[in-house]
Amino acid sequence: MPGASSLDYKFTITPNGQPWYKLQGLVNGNIFFNCTRCSEKVGFISIQGMMDNATPAWDQQRDTLKYVMEELKMKLLDIKAKIITTCEPLSLQGSMMCKQESSGHSSASWEFGFDGQIALYLESQSRRWTVFHGEGRLLKETLASDRAMTDLLVRTSAGDYGEWLKHVLCPQDGVLSTAAAVSKATRKTPITAIIPVILACSVTVGILCVSLQSQVLRAELSGQ
Incomplete structure (x- = not known):
């Protein structure tokens, strides 16, 4: 895979809101996936070269992220009374970030925050938590104390994302490769082929x- 590749899912969870969560996916900075959840209706968008969202790969991606959102919602409800924020209703913002360098080295992490400020950071490979302010400490205690929850966050970001990147990027690379091949062939057409x-x-x-x-x-x- 030439160059660095990145996958970023930004989310907002508002337990009592409609929709109760919003999710946006970006690959190499380009938006390719939008999802809102207020009922059973889920919306998608795609950019040129992306795979059809009806494939099993998309279904797996959607179902996994939906499950993570539901688990985070339950954790947020558990500590809602202890969190002091200026936003009403209470809303958790964050992102899951994954990156693969051209050297093959990969990294993955999670960010969580309130009122537009990052409160907690998880480096997935090392399972290291970093607290930035008070609400982050409470959130860390809730998430880190639940082994199954931590395993879910690590597995989703550091494990599943490799397959997701492959399914998201390969079709796009194919489109770019085809376009490049056509352009290359056009540039290399010999004059002897044009004379006849x-x-x-x-x-x-x-x-x-x-x-x-x-x-x-x-x-x-x-x-x-």
Whole structure:
């Protein structure tokens, strides 16, 4: 895979809101996936070269993220009374970020926050939590104390994302490769391949001219 590749899912969870969560996916900074959840209706968008969202890969991606959102919602409800924020209703914002360097090195992390400020950071490979302010400490205690929840966050970001990147990027790379191949072939077309086409066009034009002249001559003779 040439160059660095990144996958970023930004989310907002508002337990009592409609929709109760919003999710946006970006690959290499380009939006390719939008999802809102207020009922069973889920919306998607795609950019050129992306795979059809009806494939099993998309279904797996959607179902996994939906499950993570539901688990985070339950954790948020558990500590809601202890969190002091200026936003009403209470809303958790965050993102899951995954990156693969051209060298093959990969990294993955989670960010969580309130009122537009990052409160808690998880480095997935090392399982290291970093607290930025008070609400982050409470959120860390809730998430880190639940082994199954931590495993879910780590597995989703550091494990599943590799497959997701492959399914998201490969079709796009294919489109770019095809376009490049066509452009390359056009640039390398030899002059010897163009000359026969020019000659054929010239012969065709000459035949048409002779035919037209014959028709005009017959018309003049008929008039006499």
